[in-house]
Amino acid sequence: MKKKEKKQQGTKKQGEKQSHLLVWIAAAVILIPTLIVGIVVMTSTENSGEPVVGSRFSENDLDPAISEDAITQVQEAMQGLDYVESVEVNLKSATLRININLEDQVDEADQDLVENIAQDAYDAVNEILPVDTYFSQKEDGKMYDLSINVYNYSSFDEEHTEDHWIYVCLTKTSASQESVIDVLSVARDPDTAEAVMNGTAE
Secondary structure (H helix, E strand, O other): OHHHHHHHHHHHHHHHHHHHHHHHHHHHHHHHHHHHHHHHHHHHHHOOOOOOOOOOOOOOOOOOOOOHHHHHHHHHHHHOOOOEEEEEEEEEOOEEEEEEEEOOOOOHHHHHHHHHHHHHHHHHHHHHOOHHHHOOOEOOEOOOEEEEEEEOOOOOOOOOOHHHOOEEEEEEOOOOOOOEEEEOOOOOOHHHHHHHHHOOOO
């Protein structure tokens, strides 16, 4: 009888130890994720309202930098080109954008003229901000992109119709070796463009 009682007591103690162990494991399983969620909530609450500020450029990028003085010089040089009515020059997201609005007398028949003006603008920029220095990628850093947009008018009305609109864009990215001129006012595939306009495109 005593042996049986001892066995029962031993079995009870082992059962109690196992149940205590299971309780601790269950508590850990519940407690660990709760702590992680709590920490995440606390840190996000502390940082709420603060903008995340970052930059895609390192210390070696955009060196040398384009100065405000250089942008002013570019603006003045663009205004000295033939047929120019107004010019806007800005530097945003590491891209020097030049928008040249030509006089209204220029029309679609003068596409070659507009392309030549875009090239003249590129050459003028190169004299102020050498392309090899400012718009060509270096081994250890990124540099600026250049976008020159030349057009005869920016909106259409009875006097300025879409048929006579000409829009040329010259781009030079820092990763490319040469500049590229695109005539954006002329469809690359006229048949597809006409089908889109007529609603018959597949």
